[in-house]
Structure formats: C-alpha cells, structure tokens
Amino acid sequence: MSASALPAVLPAYSPIEPDGPHELRPAPEPQIAILPAQPAAVEPAAGQTLARVVEELVAWFKTLLSAAVYATLIVTFGFQVARVEGQSMAPTLQDQDRLIVNKAVYGSLGHDPQVGDIVMLLYPNDPDKSFVKRIVAEPGDTIRGVDGRVYRNDVPLPDDFIPEEYRDHTTWGPEVLREGYYWVMGDHRNNSSDSRSWGAVPKKYIIGKVQIRWWPLGQSKVF
Numbered sequence: 001m002s003a004s005a006l007p008a009v010l011p012a013y014s015p016i017e018p019d020g021p022h023e024l025r026p027a028p029e030p031q032i033a034i035l036p037a038q039p040a041a042v043e044p045a046a047g048q049t050l051a052r053v054v055e056e057l058v059a060w061f062k063t064l065l066s067a068a069v070y071a072t073l074i075v076t077f078g079f080q081v082a083r084v085e086g087q088s089m090a091p092t093l094q095d096q097d098r099l100i101v102n103k104a105v106y107g108s109l110g111h112d113p114q115v116g117d118i119v120m121l122l123y124p125n126d127p128d129k130s131f132v133k134r135i136v137a138e139p140g141d142t143i144r145g146v147d148g149r150v151y152r153n154d155v156p157l158p159d160d161f162i163p164e165e166y167r168d169h170t171t172w173g174p175e176v177l178r179e180g181y182y183w184v185m186g187d188h189r190n191n192s193s194d195s196r197s198w199g200a201v202p203k204k205y206i207i208g209k210v211q212i213r214w215w216p217l218g219q220s221k222v223f
Helices: 046-078
Strands: 079-083 098-102 118-123 126-137 142-146 149-152 172-176 181-185 206-215
Touching: 079 206, 126 142, 126 149
Parallel strands: none
Antiparallel strands: 079 098, 098 206, 118 126, 118 206, 126 181, 142 149, 142 172
C-alpha cells in the first residue's frame, strides 16, 4: 500500500472540548497590532555641520575685529587708561592710581590746556616716557618760585591743598613762557621732577587731561 501525499497546508483546529460533540472548530485567527511608523532620525550632513561652524567662526571674528577697531579709535582719538607710578602728584594722586585721560579735549576738540589742569605729557628729555603733572603757567606768563611759593605773573598760586611736608623752599626763575609752551609741576613739590628741572613743555607733548580717577573705587573722582 502506498501512502498518499499529505496536503501542503493543513488547517489549524482547536482541540475538542471534553464531553462535547466530536467536531473540530477552526482556531481563531491571531490578532496583529499595526503600530504607526516612526519617522527615521535624519543625521545632518557633514557639509552642513561644517558650514555652520564656519559661519559661527566668521561671526565671532567680526565681533572681535569690531571691538578691536572701536578700542583703537577710543585710544587714538578719545580716551586712554593710565596708571600713576610714584608720588610726585601726592596728595592729589597716589602711586598705582588708575586714571582715564581725555585726549580729545586738547586734540580733536581743539581746547588749550588751562592753568590748574592735571595732564599727562611726554617727558621732554625722553618722549618714550610719560608723566602726570599739573599746569601752573601758560604761554606769555611769567613764573617764579620764592622760598617754595610759586608766583604766576606776580600773583601767588593757591597751594593750600599741599601739606606742609610736601612743600619745598627753593627759589627759582623768573621764566617767561614763549608761545605754545607750558610750565608744569608736581603737587609733591619736594619730590617731583618737573619744569623746574627740564623747562617748559611744548603743547604738542601734552597728551591729554586727566579726567577721572577710577581706581581705587572708593576714591574715584572726576577732575
């Protein structure tokens, strides 16, 4: 006897129930849950990432360049930060005070230095160095010192802000200032190298007017 070929696919049947009729029932079809498709993550192209980096670097460079240009313009035409070294302007200014010097007032604004102004100037004997002094006489004035008291056009300059221990007792002059020259002195009269030592200063050597002492913060002051 030959065996007959089985069908390729047999239908699935559930087992018969106990004590039930001898019949076969088809098994229920399996339920399949269909989930919504999730969007695939898209990685940015390498070229796009590099472009963004380059764009940010260019923006940063432009900002830095603009700040440098503005700082240069301020220093060149407007204001300059300076630091006091030494005691020649005590008690008005102390060693290591930080100052803001207004360069425009005698430059682009065209004003002349005035008697009483505290100024930053180039040292006439070595223009690579700069000093801070007070203007005590201007072009055309006659200046002299008698036992430490300074006279401008025979009128004594106010000096009540100078403590006794900072005064000197020298006699010098008289000096007549020619056009374009100024006489400068330190407020610490017995500890200052100034016009008494190296003569009058040309206007072109006067860098600017000391406008603000901003450090120390507790002693900030506008001059």
